[in-house]
Amino acid sequence: MRALTSLLLFSFFSFPINAKSNSLSLYLWEDTLSPRVIQSWEQESNSILELSHFDNDDERSLLMMKNVQLPFDIVVLDNVSAQIYGDLGSFENLSDLPNRKHNAPRWNQACGDYAIPYFWGSVGIAYRKDLIASPPVTWGEFVNPPPEFNKKIGMINDSVESLLPIFYSLNLSPLTEDTQQIEAAFPKFEAFSKQVLTFEYVLSYVRSQHKQSQLQMALAYSGDQHSLNRTFGRDIWGFTIPKGETYIWLDCLAVSSHSTNKKMAKAFLNYISDPEIAAKNAIDIKAATPNLSALKQVPDWYKNDASLFPSPERIKNSIIDSELSAENISLRTKIINHIVKNHEAQY
Known part of the structure; x- marks a missing residue:
């Protein structure tokens, strides 16, 4: 994109x-x-x-x-x-x-x-701290959640952030230009998508849906938890950055x-x-x-x-968004569109 x-x-x-x-x-x-x-x-x-x-x-x-x-x-x-x-x-x-x-x-x-x-x-995970005592510590835990989180997870429809949890769980950079790595991540992304409630940005979802409580954690941007708490009128949302490299x-x-x-x-x-x-x-x-x-x-x-x-150590071990090739973007877009289209067909 x-x-x-x-x-x-x-x-x-x-x-x-x-x-x-x-x-x-x-x-x-x-x-x-x-x-x-x-x-x-x-x-x-x-x-x-x-x-x-x-x-x-x-x-x-x-x-x-x-x-x-x-x-x-x-x-x-x-x-x-x-x-x-x-x-x-x-x-x-x-x-x-x-x-x-x-x-x-x-x-x-x-x-x-x-x-x-x-x-x-940073990109991390917003979660209902009144319902989740121990949020995911790694991106692997986020994309391989226990059964009780089935259809309670929110994602983002974006050419980089949508794939970020999958790539990090595979020890890959979210900015990888390797076509084989991107294609290899597709099956895991497809499997994970079956547990996702929505690919709508978390702030948009909670403001447009009647069943707000159904969403319990979501891929999000730092600061989103404060907007969520303003929307809910209660301090019930927290934010965590999984271990490893921090994406800025x-x-x-x-x-x-x-x-x-x-x-x-x-x-x-x-x-x-x-x-x-x-x-x-x-x-x-x-x-x-x-x-x-x-x-x-x-x-x-x-x-x-x-x-x-984040701590100085987390900032030191971080990467900032950078430009991707047109071919890379095209492949990512095809994968994400396929996943989102199939997801929407279930509802």
């Missing part, structure tokens, strides 16, 4: 965006921008933020393919896409954004000159080079990169901020949340 996304967004950003002069349109994950930050920005700038949401990277890409004139000034995207699209001229250069200096160099470098880091984290995700913010509100869009990105605002946003959303200056203004409970900030 990264190879496809490059083409899709190039087409999308080749069209001018007709935004209102007193508003900014954002396309981002749901529940990733603090209502307090929205309110303070709108009051201080005398403008309006118009938010649209997606719940996986592939969905975002396909939507843009079908609607090339979607009116977004600012887009949240992964670090790989940010680099690709920036090189294509799709985004404004943000290397001179004043508050960019507050971010850790690692995250600035990962997002590149055409985007700024927003939140980062990074969200970046970019301004369309065809936006008619570039000045305001850049001002907004600079605003939410201000340490005080970034700290407020991070505390409310409960996701890991890349803003080092903001970390000096957050409470201890936030900084000590191991689900948001």
Whole structure:
């Protein structure tokens, strides 16, 4: 999908965006921008933020393919896409954004000159801690669960994350380019899928389904447990990162080079990169901020949340999302589409 996304967004950003002069349109994950930050920005700038949401990277890409004139000034995207699209001229250069200096160099470098880091984290397992005393310790335990978890597991429909638990359980990198390794993982993925309740992103599932309690653990992103607890109104969801290599995700913010509100869009990105605002946003959303200056203004409970900030050892033994070949993506997509199609046919 990264190879496809490059083409899709190039087409999308080749069209001018007709935004209102007193508003900014954002396309981002749901529940990733603090209502307090929205309110303070709108009051201080005398403008309006118009938010649209997606719940996986592939969905975002396909939507843009079908609607090339979607009116977004600012887009949240992964670090790989940010680099690709920036090189294509799709985004404004943000290397001179004043508050960019507050971010850790690692995250600035990962997002590149055409985007700024927003939140980062790890891929792990969200689980009902009121029902599960001992969550999976390894990815092997997750993909080979005991019988009582049959049809109680949630997955993600994504070209990398969907295969991640299977690959790690086989001691393979989730970013492997080896065709034989990918094909060899298919039977295990197919067997595991028979125990899966849904391939819908966990936050979307619990907000759209009546039988929320049926889902007891799911592949998820760090911070999702806090969104789940806000949705349920109770502190019943936890998050754990299985042993082994830690897979890091990074969200970046970019301004369309065809936006008619570039000045305001850049001002907004600079605003939410201000340490005080970034700290407020991070505390409310409960996701890991890349803003080092903001970390000096957050409470201890936030900084000590191991689900948001893994130990230095875990960070040292980690990999960050990186670009895959078109052939690799095509094979992964075929496998995942086959699995999901067969899964949906059962319901």
